[in-house]
Amino acid sequence: MRLPALLVATMLTMTTLPVAAHADPSTGRFDRPHTGFAPPWTQLHRGDPGLDRAPIDAALDQVRRYTEPDATGHPMFAGAVTLLAHDGSVVAQRPTGWAVRYSDAKGTELPVEQRVPMADNTIFDLASISKLFTSIVVMQQVERGRIRVDQPVSRYLPEFGVNGKADITVEQLLTHTSGLEPWLPLWQKWPDVPSRIKAVMDATPQTTPGTAYTYSDLNLITLGELVHRVSGSPLDELVRKGITEPLGLPDTGYNPPASKLDRIAATEFQTSPPRGMVRGQVHDENAWSLGGVAGHAGVFSTARDLAVLAQTVLNGGTYDGHRILRPQTVRLMLTNFNTEFPEDSHGLGFELDQRWYMGALSSPATAGHTGYTGTTLVVDPLSRSIAILLTNRVHPSRDWGTINPARRAVADGLARALAVRPQQGRDAWTPTATGATLTTGDLPGARKVSFDAFVDLDEGDSAVLQTGDGTTWRDVRTLTGTGTRKWTRVEAAVDGSRVRWVYTRGTGYGGRGVYVDGIRVTGDRGTVLDAERHPEALTAVGWRLADR
Structure with a gap:
């Protein structure tokens, strides 16, 4: 420049x-x-x-x-x-x-x-x-x-x-x-x-x-x-x-x-x-x-x-x-x-x-x-x-x-x-291993998912939001924000009955990490899932709840 x-x-x-x-x-x-x-x-x-x-x-x-x-x-x-x-x-x-x-x-x-x-x-x-x-x-x-x-x-x-x-x-x-x-x-x-x-x-x-x-x-x-x-x-x-x-x-x-x-x-x-x-x-x-x-x-x-x-x-x-x-x-x-x-x-x-x-x-x-x-x-x-x-x-x-x-x-x-504090409640989800998945159960009538995301990753790392039926998955949104250090609110349409978040560790140097919080899935009749109230509704493989 x-x-x-x-x-x-x-x-x-x-x-x-x-x-x-x-x-x-x-x-x-x-x-x-x-x-x-x-x-x-x-x-x-x-x-x-x-x-x-x-x-x-x-x-x-x-x-x-x-x-x-x-x-x-x-x-x-x-x-x-x-x-x-x-x-x-x-x-x-x-x-x-x-x-x-x-x-x-x-x-x-x-x-x-x-x-x-x-x-x-x-x-x-x-x-x-x-x-x-x-x-x-x-x-x-x-x-x-x-x-x-x-x-x-x-x-x-x-x-x-x-x-x-x-x-x-x-x-x-x-x-x-x-x-x-x-x-x-x-x-x-x-x-x-x-x-x-x-x-x-x-x-x-x-x-x-x-x-x-x-x-x-x-x-x-x-x-x-x-x-x-x-x-x-x-x-x-x-x-x-x-x-x-x-x-x-x-x-x-x-x-x-x-x-x-x-x-x-x-x-x-x-x-x-x-x-x-x-x-x-x-x-x-x-x-x-x-x-x-x-x-x-x-x-x-x-x-x-x-x-x-x-x-x-x-x-x-x-x-x-x-x-x-x-x-x-x-x-x-x-x-x-x-x-x-x-x-x-x-x-x-x-x-x-x-x-x-x-x-x-x-x-x-x-x-x-x-x-x-x-x-x-x-x-x-x-x-x-x-x-x-x-x-x-x-x-x-x-x-x-x-x-x-x-x-x-x-x-x-x-x-x-240095802390990354949850946006809602006492804790937020963060991955601990490559290939980690955080998955909802079946959510009949689901139309939209919204959540807070904090992302600080190196090039080659990825955090992806997917929707599907539990067998077949489609990428909906790649979570980004490297270097910004800010929480953002993410909204996306749900195409299927389930939602999941997938973290993949690349070959780079890494970053501060990924946090997902305030997960809410809604449908035609209102809220289908409020994960702040019901974290047990999520299946975490390689993800954990953290307060910082």
């Missing part, structure tokens, strides 16, 4: 945006999505917002199990810190495993007394989550009038406008639609920082700008140079003055000092370049070769610091009385500019609606980012929730596999802890 320049300008100059009242009945609910930001005074604190602890504890236990060796002979990751928050309440913050566990690339384990356990304040190399810090700095420069996102980058960095890049806009860099290739081996093929930056400036697009989505580190390296040029200050100083100092993030920044080394999680044992076990320096070779400060990587942080940044986003750009972005700017950063590329929804910096790591928290409004070192941030404005999983999955080797199942487990745990 290419937003017209006037619309972008309007969004950046608006002065109001709705916030919720202090007493919010949506707290703890998945089925009451918010449309505005959280109250600007919301701060992270320990509390109990009424969530179901069982899914959270199950997710935390799953993360712990991932630190144990599996069929591969090694764990998914050496250690992790998980932080979950809802409506400002930190409902879980748990370290598990080891910040330092191995001595070499082969996975030789250190003696237990030489290992370093994970702690709440362990500092992680955020890898590509660093891109969010760069994007925020870019938008701060937009607010100051130094940059316009709809303008060519070459307007600010003339040396960038070569080899077919003259018309690439700032927006295209932020949304990865510039056409630039994913990366270049800067550390390997160019001898120093100036030549490496020049290599990025000289790059030729692989595809016509604006015609495809290609995730590229070069986009953010360029933006790091852009903000330096327009502001006169280097990127690390802009991040410090514009983000970490006003928000009070003491453990967030580039090139952490040696005094904090004992709290930093180790990453990879690298032989090319010959860096040995990397700890306290950025893992990404290109960022390392650029002095540890680059637009695409280099930021270190803790789970708590990152949660404050996430809450700042939920608050519309402010935290503890310190504003780093206008509400309208945050809204713009969370607006999908990539509607032409539906699998790659992207705001100005933030990824959007990526179920592969956002799990059941995913929706068109859900924002976040991941990092190659094993880091994950999910910010869900609809439920005002935060899911953070920081791991050192590349310790000691990047070749030990993906941590995406752990990412989804954490997001799913928080999503399932």
Whole structure:
């Protein structure tokens, strides 16, 4: 989506945006999505917002199990810190495993007394989550009038406008639609920082700008140079003055000092370049070769610091009385500019609606980012929730596999802890297994069925309303609503003497699930079945009654 320049300008100059009242009945609910930001005074604190602890504890236990060796002979990751928050309440913050566990690339384990356990304040190399810090700095420069996102980058960095890049806009860099290739081996093929930056400036697009989505580190390296040029200050100083100092993030920044080394999680044992076990320096070779400060990587942080940044986003750009972005700017950063590329929804910096790591928290409004070192941030404005999983999955080797199942487990745990409350009565029907059926008995004279439905499913999953005679069934309605998080009233004609609901689990990542409530079947003479009064009239195979 290419937003017209006037619309972008309007969004950046608006002065109001709705916030919720202090007493919010949506707290703890998945089925009451918010449309505005959280109250600007919301701060992270320990509390109990009424969530179901069982899914959270199950997710935390799953993360712990991932630190144990599996069929591969090694764990998914050496250690992790998980932080979950809802409506400002930190409902879980748990370290598990080891910040330092191995001595070499082969996975030789250190003696237990030489290992370093994970702690709440362990500092992680955020890898590509660093891109969010760069994007925020870019938008701060937009607010100051130094940059316009709809303008060519070459307007600010003339040396960038070569080899077919003259018309690439700032927006295209932020949304990865510039056409630039994913990366270049800067550390390997160019001898120093100036030549490496020049290599990025000289790059030729692989595809016509604006015609495809290609995730590229070069986009953010360029933006790091852009903000330096327009502001006169280097990127690390802009991040410090514009983000970490006003928000009070003491453990967030580039090139952490040696005094904090004992709290930093180790990453990879690298032989090319010959860096040995990397700890306290950025893992990404290109960022390392650029002095540890680059637009695409280099930021270190803790789970708590990152949660404050996430809450700042939920608050519309402010935290503890310190504003780093206008509400309208945050809204713009969370607006999908990539509607032409539906699998790659992207705001100005933030990824959007990526179920592969956002799990059941995913929706068109859900924002976040991941990092190659094993880091994950999910910010869900609809439920005002935060899911953070920081791991050192590349310790000691990047070749030990993906941590995406752990990412989804954490997001799913928080999503399932949030309630889906029945619309009528004390409970609603929800399926527990694929192929589950919920069927009425014979209903002579039935003409119409009506019911409330809540549906949040992944692509490939299905929930279908059918009517028939008990032997032959016909699909009447496919229940939809993925990402909307709202109950809807469904009405359909009955063709036969019975009605049933069928749930089928696909091969995707799943969602929050399906709920059916307030079932009523009517005929020419009035109500034939009121399932709220007579739930026993339904035959449930793989469905159960639930109160949340």
